[in-house]
Amino acid sequence: KNEVEQSPQNLTAQEGEFITINCSYSVGISALHWLQQHPGGGIVSLFMLSSGKKKHGRLIATINIQEKHSSLHITASHPRDSAVYICAVPAKETSGSRLTFGEGTQLTVNP
Amino acid sequence: DTEVTQTPKHLVMGMTNKKSLKCEQHMGHRAMYWYKQKAKKPPELMFVYSYEKLSINESVPSRFSPECPNSSLLNLHLHALQPEDSALYLCASSLAGLNTGELFFGEGSRLTVL
Numbered sequence: 001k002n003e004v005e006q007s008p009q010n011l012t013a014q015e016g017e018f019i020t021i022n023c024s025y026s027v028g029i030s031a032l033h034w035l036q037q038h039p040g041g042g043i044v045s046l047f048m049l050s051s052g053k054k055k056h057g058r059l060i061a062t063i064n065i066q067e068k069h070s071s072l073h074i075t076a077s078h079p080r081d082s083a084v085y086i087c088a089v090p091a092k093e094t095s096g097s098r099l100t101f102g103e104g105t106q107l108t109v110n111p
Numbered sequence: 112d113t114e115v116t117q118t119p120k121h122l123v124m125g126m127t128n129k130k131s132l133k134c135e136q137h138m139g140h141r142a143m144y145w146y147k148q149k150a151k152k153p154p155e156l157m158f159v160y161s162y163e164k165l166s167i168n169e170s171v172p173s174r175f176s177p178e179c180p181n182s183s184l185l186n187l188h189l190h191a192l193q194p195e196d197s198a199l200y201l202c203a204s205s206l207a208g209l210n211t212g213e214l215f216f217g218e219g220s221r222l223t224v225l
Binding site: 044088090097099102103 | 207214221
């Protein structure tokens with residue numbers, strides 16, 4: 001079992017739909033990262049959170065430390081949201097220098 | 112300036128060539144990273160520099176040689192690579208450890224080894 005598991009692996013939505021991507025982890029953490037990668041491109045950090053909820057535009061990230069679970073929500077999805085979304089947690093033994101990544105969720109939003 | 116700049120964006124090299132990938136950031140970040148990413152896979156950590164000192168080497172073959180000339184620059188020297196080393200090489204930086212700070216990535220250098 002991977003330390004970080006994401007679901008679903010692939011997600012196809014129609015423009016305007018509400019999207020949820022889930023991330024579960026098996027280790028104790030102090031922070032969790034959500035990242036976005038467009039095809040052929042670099043990676044953008046969307047959120048780093050250690051508790052509660054964060055919002056940036058149409059993106060919302062939540063985390064429940066007790067349940068070891070985080071969700072990334074996209075409201076009013078748009079084709080430009082099509083990308084791979086990756087959840088990652090720092091490994092404690094390296095003072096947080098090493099991230100354990102989930103396998104990613106490929107999101108396709110159709111017009 | 113919130114950018115991590117990588118050059119070149121694309122590189123094709125033969126197995127006997129020597130080349131370098133370069134990475135630059137001017138955000139005052141003290142940790143810099145090299146990752147390797149194969150298609151449809153998450154990034155794999157290669158090296159971490161913390162305060163210009165190599166702090167993590169993930170058992171990377173010696174044909175990859177990192178260098179951190181100063182706090183803003185990170186190089187990856189490539190020599191005698193194999194075709195299986197073809198991948199996207201991503202540089203990243205953070206102000207502090209990733210328990211407290213975000214990771215900023217460059218656009219990557221896509222390497223093809225013939």
